[in-house]
Amino acid sequence: MGRLPRLVATDLDGTLLRADKTVSPRTVEAISRISAEGVGVVLVTGRPIRWLGHVYEQLGQPLPTVCANGAVVYDPVTDEVLRADPLAPELLAEVVRRLRAEVPDVAFAVEVTDSREFRHETAYPLSWDRGYPDIRMLDTPAALHSVPAVKLLARAGAQDPDVFVKVVAGALAGLAEATHSSYSGLVEISAAGVTKAAGLAWYCTRHGFDAAEVVAFGDMPNDVPMLTWVGRAVAVANAHPAVLEIADDVTAGNEEDGVAAYLEALLDPGDGESGLVDPPA
Known part of the structure; x- marks a missing residue:
């Protein structure tokens, strides 16, 4: 070789x-x-x-x-x-707005403070993050995009991840990057070019x-x-x-x-x- x-x-x-x-x-x-x-x-x-x-x-x-x-x-x-190359709050707000319109039952979480902390909506299911410090449920929908986030996570129940990521990427074309790294229906969203x-x-x-x-x-x-x-x-x-x-x-x-x-x-x-x-x- x-x-x-x-x-x-x-x-x-x-x-x-x-x-x-x-x-x-x-x-x-x-x-x-x-x-x-x-x-x-x-x-x-x-x-x-x-x-x-x-x-x-x-x-x-x-x-x-x-x-x-x-x-x-x-x-x-x-x-x-x-x-660090995070999603700015105003960009996060627009991403969330577009995805709620495209996928009504979507639930979100964000990685903040350079991914040392995690914030999630009530409907977002926790798995790996159970028991970790610096994990917090969001008090209001607006808190989701109140600070920069290095990653936005989106789930919408049982989904084929390859299909779901195409839906998300289509809704966010030119605005942000969408990918996945599991078979659980989780889509990971980063700033454009990241x-x-x-x-x-x-x-x-x-x-x-x-x-x-x-x-x-x-x-x-x-x-x-x-x-x-x-x-x-x-x-x-x-x-x-x-x-x-x-x-x-x-x-x-x-x-x-x-x-x-x-x-x-x-x-x-x-x-x-x-x-x-x-x-x-």
């Missing part, structure tokens, strides 16, 4: 992490080995900052992270937000990496912009069809440590175990 990249960028859920949200010892070792070779590693995720601590603990190192689908670039060593690719590109410019020098791993539609931007795009075998369609390589699934297998093959090219489901083009 040629020489080592200068930077490895990887999604978390469904890609680097197993279904139980753990990082396998094999994956930790592979990341440690490639870092020791001088290759940078950056996490690129839809997750907010508040969901990153247990990942850093498992990895044994606080890796730089592009959060909230590209809206936040975070340095966990200094606990500093290096860049994607994982944009966040990663900003990080690369800051640190002197070219897109051609980056290998990236992903599994869901919110990873597609990043995967089409980098020099080598790798999908895990369990990836969404939209990701499998544009990937340069397909490695083993997240439950089989596909990212680790691919990195091991880069590090030990003569061992004969490529880690690939599909050979490189």
Whole structure:
């Protein structure tokens, strides 16, 4: 598979992490080995900052992270937000207005304070955020767009996410970005131009990496912009069809440590175990 990249960028859920949200010892070792070779590693995720601590603990190192689908670039060593690109209150208000008109039963939540805090409407169902601090139910509808938000989340009952995201994107064309990263019918909305690719590109410019020098791993539609931007795009075998369609390589699934297998093959090219489901083009 040629020489080592200068930077490895990887999604978390469904890609680097197993279904139980753990990082396998094999994956930790592979990341440690490639870092020791001088290759940078950056996490690129839809997750907010508040969901990153247990990942850093498992990895044994606080890796730089592009959060909230590209809206936040975070340095966990200094606990500093290096860049944030939120939806302004007036833009949030217009997005909400359009979506309420298009999807009458839609319920919203927002990631605020650079994704350290979460605010949700009464009808918005909580799952992962149960029990977390800094989670608050909104008192009034207007409170939803009273402050800037790095991400707006929309749900409308049981939905096919691929269909629902098209409805949302159509209603918001030219106004904001809409994507999804799960099969639960959740749509994630960011400011126009804010994607994982944009966040990663900003990080690369800051640190002197070219897109051609980056290998990236992903599994869901919110990873597609990043995967089409980098020099080598790798999908895990369990990836969404939209990701499998544009990937340069397909490695083993997240439950089989596909990212680790691919990195091991880069590090030990003569061992004969490529880690690939599909050979490189």
